[in-house]
Amino acid sequence: MSPGRAPAESQLSIARYRMRIAKQGNARYLSHLDTVRTLLRTFRRAGVPIALSGGFNPQPKVAYSTALAVGIESEVEFADIELVQQVAPVVIARAVAAELPRGFTLKELRTVPLRKPALASYPAVTRYEAAPLDGGQAAGADGTDPGVALEQRVIELLAAAELIVHRQKDKQVDIRPYILSVAVTSGPVIALELLSDQTGAPRVTEILTLLGQEPAAWQVRKTDFWPLEKGMRLSPWQA
Amino acid sequence: MSALGRAGLLPKVAKPARYLGEEHNSVHKDHAAVAVKFALAFPDVYEVGMSHLGLRLLYDILNQRPDVVCERVFAPWPDMADLMREAGVPLWALESGLPVASFDLLGFSLQHELNFTNVLYTLDLAGIPLRRADRGPEHPLVVGGGPAAFNPEPLADFFDVFVVGDGEQAVVQLVDLYLACDKDNRALLERLAGDGGPDGFYVPGAFEPRYRADGQIKEIRALADRSSVRKALLSDLALGDVPVRPIVPFLDVIHDRVTLEVCRGCTQGCRFCQAGMIYRPVRERGADLLLEQATSQLESTGYDEVSLASLSTADHTEIRELIGGLLSQHGTAGIGISLPSLRIDSFSVDLAAQLQEVRKTGLTFAPEAGTERLRRVINKNVTEQDLLDAAGAAFRQGWDSLKLYFMIGLPTETDEDLAGIADLAGKVWRLHSELRPGRGMRLAISCASFIPKPHTPFQWFGQVAPEELQRRQGLLRNLLPRRVKLSWHNVEQSIIEAAFARGDRRLGEVLELAYRRGCRFDAWDDQFQYDQWLAAFAEAGLAPAWYANRTRERDEVLPWSHIDSGVTEAFLWREYAAALRGEQTPDCRAGDCGACGVCMAYGVEPVLAAGPWGGELR
Numbered sequence: 001m002s003p004g005r006a007p008a009e010s011q012l013s014i015a016r017y018r019m020r021i022a023k024q025g026n027a028r029y030l031s032h033l034d035t036v037r038t039l040l041r042t043f044r045r046a047g048v049p050i051a052l053s054g055g056f057n058p059q060p061k062v063a064y065s066t067a068l069a070v071g072i073e074s075e076v077e078f079a080d081i082e083l084v085q086q087v088a089p090v091v092i093a094r095a096v097a098a099e100l101p102r103g104f105t106l107k108e109l110r111t112v113p114l115r116k117p118a119l120a121s122y123p124a125v126t127r128y129e130a131a132p133l134d135g136g137q138a139a140g141a142d143g144t145d146p147g148v149a150l151e152q153r154v155i156e157l158l159a160a161a162e163l164i165v166h167r168q169k170d171k172q173v174d175i176r177p178y179i180l181s182v183a184v185t186s187g188p189v190i191a192l193e194l195l196s197d198q199t200g201a202p203r204v205t206e207i208l209t210l211l212g213q214e215p216a217a218w219q220v221r222k223t224d225f226w227p228l229e230k231g232m233r234l235s236p237w238q239a
Numbered sequence: 240m241s242a243l244g245r246a247g248l249l250p251k252v253a254k255p256a257r258y259l260g261e262e263h264n265s266v267h268k269d270h271a272a273v274a275v276k277f278a279l280a281f282p283d284v285y286e287v288g289m290s291h292l293g294l295r296l297l298y299d300i301l302n303q304r305p306d307v308v309c310e311r312v313f314a315p316w317p318d319m320a321d322l323m324r325e326a327g328v329p330l331w332a333l334e335s336g337l338p339v340a341s342f343d344l345l346g347f348s349l350q351h352e353l354n355f356t357n358v359l360y361t362l363d364l365a366g367i368p369l370r371r372a373d374r375g376p377e378h379p380l381v382v383g384g385g386p387a388a389f390n391p392e393p394l395a396d397f398f399d400v401f402v403v404g405d406g407e408q409a410v411v412q413l414v415d416l417y418l419a420c421d422k423d424n425r426a427l428l429e430r431l432a433g434d435g436g437p438d439g440f441y442v443p444g445a446f447e448p449r450y451r452a453d454g455q456i457k458e459i460r461a462l463a464d465r466s467s468v469r470k471a472l473l474s475d476l477a478l479g480d481v482p483v484r485p486i487v488p489f490l491d492v493i494h495d496r497v498t499l500e501v502c503r504g505c506t507q508g509c510r511f512c513q514a515g516m517i518y519r520p521v522r523e524r525g526a527d528l529l530l531e532q533a534t535s536q537l538e539s540t541g542y543d544e545v546s547l548a549s550l551s552t553a554d555h556t557e558i559r560e561l562i563g564g565l566l567s568q569h570g571t572a573g574i575g576i577s578l579p580s581l582r583i584d585s586f587s588v589d590l591a592a593q594l595q596e597v598r599k600t601g602l603t604f605a606p607e608a609g610t611e612r613l614r615r616v617i618n619k620n621v622t623e624q625d626l627l628d629a630a631g632a633a634f635r636q637g638w639d640s641l642k643l644y645f646m647i648g649l650p651t652e653t654d655e656d657l658a659g660i661a662d663l664a665g666k667v668w669r670l671h672s673e674l675r676p677g678r679g680m681r682l683a684i685s686c687a688s689f690i691p692k693p694h695t696p697f698q699w700f701g702q703v704a705p706e707e708l709q710r711r712q713g714l715l716r717n718l719l720p721r722r723v724k725l726s727w728h729n730v731e732q733s734i735i736e737a738a739f740a741r742g743d744r745r746l747g748e749v750l751e752l753a754y755r756r757g758c759r760f761d762a763w764d765d766q767f768q769y770d771q772w773l774a775a776f777a778e779a780g781l782a783p784a785w786y787a788n789r790t791r792e793r794d795e796v797l798p799w800s801h802i803d804s805g806v807t808e809a810f811l812w813r814e815y816a817a818a819l820r821g822e823q824t825p826d827c828r829a830g831d832c833g834a835c836g837v838c839m840a841y842g843v844e845p846v847l848a849a850g851p852w853g854g855e856l857r
Contacts (some may be wrong), residue, residue, distance in 0.1 A: 029255035034489045041263070041487055041541030052573055060573075071250050099541070101487075102261040133247070216250040 010054035013061060013082035017092060018119075018237065019109040021077045023068070027103025032067035038101060039064075039079055046095035051082045063118040065225065065236075066196060069203060072128070074222035078119050078236055080112065110237055122227035122239055123197035125180060128204050130190040130218045151184045153211045158182060165206045175202035182207070190218075197228075244328030245336050252319045256489045257285040260311065260333030263487040264539065266298070267334050268308040270341075275414055275422075277301050278332050278342040278379065280312035282349075282357035283762065288313045289486070290494035292548065293385065294348050297410050299482035307414055310334040310342075312365075314357045317760070320364055330364040339365035343422060344413070345379040347398075349387035352739035353732060353762035355394060358383075359754040362397070369751060370396050371444065380424045382413065388441070389470075389517050390693040390799035393739050393746035395443035399424065400431055403802055404439045404470030404517075405503075407479040412437045434464035439471025446801060448744050454785065456743060456796040469803040474843050476503055476522045481532055484539040496544035496577070497536040499529050501561065505550035506828040506845065510618045510818050511607070511649065513692035514550055516811075517804045519837040521828070522846040526557035530564045537574060544575040553582040553590060554828065556849035562590060580605075583621045588632035595636070602633050605644035608652070609659025615821045616651050618814070623663065630667045634674040640681040641667065647711050647727070648689040648703035650818060657711055660684065661718035668723075683724040686715065688733035692740050693799045694806065696814035701790035702737040705730045731769040735761065737787035743798035746786070748779045805837035 023035065030038065040062060043050055052058040061082035068074050081092075093109040100106060157163070163176040178201060180193040190211070194202050205215040226233035249255040260267075270276055279298055281288030288294060294311070301309035310332035315323065323330065329338045339345060345367070347358055359369050362381070368374045371381065383391055384402035391401045402409045416436075420426040430436060432445035445463040448456050461467075473479050481500070488495060504521035505514070524532075533545050545565060552558065565576050576594045581587045583604045591602060606626055608614045614621060630641060645660050664682060671680040688708050691697045703711075708730045719725055739746060752775035760766035776783050791797065793812060800808070810833070817824060825831040828845070838844055 026249070026259045026261055029249055029259060030489050031256070033491070034256055037491065038263075038487075038489055044541035044543065045263075045538065058573055070255070099263075101263040101489075133250075 008052070008054050008056075008058050010058075011051040011061075011084055013051045013114060014084055015086045016080060016082045016112050016114045016116075017089060017109055018078055018080050018112045019093070019096065020075075020107045020236070021079060021100070022105040022107050023074045023077050023103060024105065025073075025103045027101075028071055028073045031070050032064075035068070035077070036062075036064060038104070042096060042099045042101070042104075043081060045099040046092075048081060048092055048095060049084045049087070051084045063120065065119045066124065066126075066201075068222060069205070072204065072220045072222055075107070076222055076225040076236070078225070080118065082114070112237070116239065119227060119236060119239060122229070122234075123195070124228055125224075125226045125233060126194050126196060126222060127224035128192045128194065128220055128222050130192070130204065130208060130220045131187055133217050133219050150188050150190070150211065154182050154184055154190075157207070157210055163210060165202075165210075173200060175200075175206060178202045179207065244323075244326060245331055248319065248322045248326065248328060251322055253316065254490065257313065258315065258319065258333070259489065260336070262489055263541075264482075264484040265311075265334055265486050266302040266309070268302070270308060270335060270337065273308045274306040274418060275308075275344065276342040277307055277309040277414070278312050278339050278345045279309055280314075280339075280345060280347045280358075280361055282314050282347055282354040282361055283760070284316055285313040285488075286490055286492045288348070289488045289490075289492040291348060291350065292498050292500060293406065295482055295485055296479070297346070297406055299485070300407060300410060300480055301414070303480070304411075304414070306418075308335075310337075312339055312345075312361065314361055314760070315364065317766075320360070323364060329366045330361065340367050340379065342379050344382055344417065346382040346384060346402075346410070349383050349385040349391070349394070351387060351762070352393075352736045352742075353767075354387075355739060355750055356754045356759045356761055358394065358397065359751060360759040363754075369754075371399050372396070374399075376424055380417070380427065384409075386513060386517060389513070389802055389804060390740065390742070391441065391443070391802075392448075392744045392798040393742040393750055395744045396747040397750075398443060399428060401441040401443070402439055402471065403441050403468055404804075405473040405479070406471070407473050409437070409439045409471040413440070429463070432463035432465055436465070437471070438469045441468040441802060443744075448798065450745075456798060458796060459798075459801045461801070467801045467803050469840070470517070470805060472805065472837075472841050472843070473503075473522070474841070475846050476500070476524045477528060481536075483535050485536055487540045487542070494546065495542075496546050497533060497540060497542045498546045498548050499532055499536075500524070500549060501529055501547050501552055501555050501558075502549040504845075506554065506826045507551055507620075508618050508814075508824050508826060508833065509607070510616075510696040510814055511646065511689060511692075512550075513695050516694050516696075516806050516835075518550070519804075519806060519835060520843060520845040521554075523555055523557070523848040525848045526561040526564060529561055530568065533565060534568065537569065543573060544577060545569070546577045546579055548579055550580065551582055552578050552580055553584075553587040556847045558590065562593060566593070583625050583629045585628050585632035588629050588636060591633075592636040601640055601642060602638050603642040603644065604629060606663065607644065607646050608649055609645065609656045609661075609663060612821060613649060613652060613656045613659070615823055616818045617649055618818065618824055620823050620826075623666070626663065627666060627670060631670055631674060634671050639671070639675060639678050640683075641671075642683045642685065643667075645684060645686045646689045647686050647715070648708050650697060650700050651821075652703075652711075654711075654714060657715050658718055660686075660715060664719055664723050668720075681724070682722070683726070684719065686712065686725065686727040688728050688730055690733055690737045690740055693797070694802075694804045694811070696811045696818055698741065698797065698811065699791040699793070699795075699815060701788045702734070704784070704788050705734050708733070729764055729767065731772075732761065732764070732767055734783055734787050735769075735772050738783040739786075741798070742786050745779070745781060749775050749781055752778050803840075805835075805840045807836035810835045 050060040063080045065078040097106040162174040208215045227239035388401040431440040432442040502523040504518040756771040
């Protein structure tokens, strides 16, 4: 459709850096694509010399961890960038931190080996915490301890052999195998550890619904993320 | 309270990022520390509003002042509006989350008539009385600007004042006068309506139309000293600031890139084009200034694309220098450059081909009409050979996909002109097979329904009736081979747009009735409710056809006759007559002055980057 020209050659990556970014406040309402676009523009403003891929439409060599659902805050979003030159991590960190928009905070930045699979390609365990937006008032309005009622629902949930949820196009999925643990602590705060792999992943909103909750009434935070290698949890910095 | 309200609603709507205000380069100020709070509203959804350059210009100019805070307001999508009404949360401004009603001034950008119900929708959601007569000193002063302010009569009952013409200086004058009047709305309006005030302020309450028995306007009586309103004119774009740090939206908005306005106004003189008439004279920014602006905006945003916007970018006298400079300074960094409007010639194709080195984009030409005869009528002076030369140049450069824009229902159009569109399409197709044998071609044709607009030579012309427009669309579909993709505008939306484009003050009632019947987002095909519009017209005892389809006589008092674009009515009438005779009027760029009147009226000349009246032409 457009002029035939030789594809550009891929630029040589000299170093790879991984950063952990927190996404908080209203930034949780950005979709994964919005977030990706926002971070890419942040890196460009920061003047980080990101290597470009080859081809007719060269793309910056940037990779992200698995997509985070809209509405969820996170302590553990990861972005990998490949640069055309070595730069001291602290220099990159300072430049990126200064350009991140409100709601995004750079928490850590380290050099990682060039030839390793992208974080998003690992099966992984993700830990979430959900707290009621109104501080638990609505849930406890009838005078009962909301935590106790919730705990009962959790016990029932975990006892189920399968948990069928309905997704788009009449697709039915059993999410029980992906639920590793659900625990209720005071607050009430629901802590979940969920498995994700190439076959799928459960959504926190689905589990809240199964627990008889209105998902919009809960504030959810992603607190930890472990890539899995042969079933073992790795640190995201080792993966 | 409303900031909390917003927090409660965000988890429940589609695309909550429409309602945040924390994008990079957004400006947040303490309301207690400023003298004037200015809310700038765009009566459409965020993704549309944030694509509009004028809004960004004014936001920047107002926020540069330490004594002013300017915040943005967009029309919430109906899912959000329903939740707001249910929860009793009034509309907020994005940056602070504070109620729109708490601002001193509320400015609306009026781009086209199908946004009008969304003005009422925005006021209503903000808890501000729709009609100015029902508002008091406790309410914001409601201001309108943009191309639709050149005939704002259907909105006259809802606005306190309109800014007609270039907004850069006018908005500053407005704030200054507002402060000079001790923030007293009534005193400000009196001052603006009186003699000796600055150009460009139309106070609808200072004029009163009277009607004849047959429904036409008898006279538009001036109640204050000023008998007509001349548009505000920025004599040189170098005087108009552009944002050094434009907002970078989180959402994927329609125009999501650095936009440089390389020039305002156009010398081509197309007779259907309102922008080409109301933004006269042409004013180019110099290539050096534009290069500076591109660099600073790319650095402050992190965008990877620059768009060179204007009505006819290839006409810019320093376009080669500009593109060469952009390519040498930013091309290696993977920055793309786009030309939104291509002139139909091989020069333009060469420019586009130069840009393809960096980024792939489609190629679009706008012949507007299918035969040379009809193109002479509209003064779009391109020959069939020009188009085939341009298409041939594109195919030789390697393009296999082309989009052509046409209009249906232009004055004097016959079935032969529609056959001309099919004929052109066929020739372009064969040319491609010849030049690019064995390669597939994609040809898309887009047909808008012609809408006669005020302040153009066709302002007297009655729009072709809806049934006939539909017949012509069907005819064209039958004439074109199936492999040519054809798209067209919804005729029903065109009728409403046409009625309001040349409407008078009585349409305010129709507008309010339509809004009360649930009309809003009328530019959105899936939201537009024609039956409700017809019911609103009927209830008001008015007919859309009387406004849309009726051809006016020379001596009829047009509803916008007290609004002066600088282009004289005598010139427009001469152009209309020349159109009906099929005569061309030359481009005034080469010094061939058509005496439209604007340069004389303002004592200005076209501003061409390569020197007055000149430089290198094409």
